[in-house]
Amino acid sequence: MSIDASLMLDSEEWNRLVDRSDQTTPFHRYEALEVIADHSGTTLYPYVGYKGQEPVGLFPVYAMERWPLRVAFSPPPDLEVSYLGPAQLNGSSPKQRKAERRHRRFVESVVEEVESEIEPHYSHVRSGTGYEDPRPFIWNGFDPTPRYTYEVDLSPDQDDLFMSFSSDVRKNVRKSEDFEYDLYEGDAADVEQIVSRVQHRHEEQDVSYNVTKAFARDLYRSLPDGTARAYVCERDGRFVGGKITLEDDETLYGWQTVADLDDDLPATDLIDWEVIKRAKDRGLERVDLVGANDKRLCGYKAKFNPRVRTHYTLEQGSVATDTLKHVYKRLR
Incomplete structure (x- = not known):
């Protein structure tokens, strides 16, 4: 039987499907998808693939048109x-041959719909682990x-987990x-403050950073309670560090982090350890440190004894691919 892709505009039903998949992230929730569309100037196409009446996969796609180019993103x-x-x-666990065929037909059906509805000159997808x-x-x-990214396994008891970290993390904590x-x-308000501090840090380094306080605030407010969290560290009422995280039932994702590097309190290590402890206490299975591609940042993240994961x-x-890739990088 073939697989057909169609748009799912029922947010509650979409989120029920999100909960059924072990490949989704908090960004897949319908509330997040709508906030992303509002703040990126794109049109959301939330596709679901069906085998008969049975949903077999979901695939949110965003369309953007910047004359003369049409682009599809996810x-x-x-x-x-x-x-x-x-x-x-x-769902049921079919044998490998059937599972691969279903997967292949699901992707084909969405790609065909995107080509028909959006007609993109360039498409870019970034999947999860x-x-x-x-x-x-x-x-x-x-x-x-x-x-690549790093994941910290939360299954060891707290003392063993802490002792697995590098000596300088333990010393700083x-x-x-x-x-x-x-x-x-x-x-x-703390979400906005953290993003404002991250913006300032990027400005100091003359590095582009396009996350706005409004986007982070709307994402925080739209998601179910506890999905997005803001951690703040203060000394004498003065901000010295903060971190925004997202989580589902199994994984916590580090999203935005900043610290006052001129303060002698090792706020970054301290916040990360507190986030890890609280995630473990809530019964989560892992912390995704989000990103293991920047050589400089890997030196810090590897201190938490993570494993490397691939996505x-x-x-x-279809045309002038190199030019379109350059346009994508400029859009980023």
């Missing part, structure tokens, strides 16, 4: 959306590029006992 650039792309649904088999995209003319500080979970970017261009 996710769109600029907003630091870590992962999106397709997600297969958990749960989506491990990009071959159906390759078979449909996409070029894959492996990307213990050192913080000599300081007076407040580390708390904040609200939407993929997938690109397809």
Whole structure:
């Protein structure tokens, strides 16, 4: 039986499908998808693939037109959306041959719909770590590029987990006992404050950063309680560090982080350890540190004894692909 793709505009039903998949992230929730569309100037196409009446996968796609180019994204650039792309649904476990055929036909059906409805000159997909088999995209003319992130396993008990970290992390956390500080979970105003500080840090480094306070605030407010969290560290009422995270039932994702590097409190290590402890206490299975591609940042993240995980970017261009890739990078 063939698989047909169609748009799913029922947010509650979409989120029920998100909950059925082990390949989705908090960015796949319908509330997040709408906020992303509003702040990226794109049109959302939330596709679901059906085998008869049975949904077998979901795939949110965004369309953007910047004359003379039409572009399809999942996710769109600029907003630091870590992962999106397709997600297969958990269900019965068919044998490998049937599972691969269903997967291939699901991707084919969405690609055909995108080509018909959007007619993109260029398409760009960035999947999550749960989506491990990009071959159906390759078979449909996409070029894959492996990307990497770090994951911290939360299954060891807290003491063993802490002792697995590098000596300087342990030293910094213990050192913080000599300081007076407040580390708390904040609200939407703290989300805006953290993003404002990240913006300032990028300006100092003359590095582009396009996440706005409004986007981060709307994402925080739109998602179910506890999905997005803001952690703030203060000394004498003065901000010295903060971190915004997203989470589902199993994974916490580090999203935006900043610290006052001139303060002698090791706020970054302290906040990360507190986030990890609280995630473990809530029963989560892992922390995704989001990104293991920047050599400089890897030096810090590797201190938490993570494992390397692979995900993929997938690109397809019908004409002038190199030029379109350059346009995509400029949009980012």
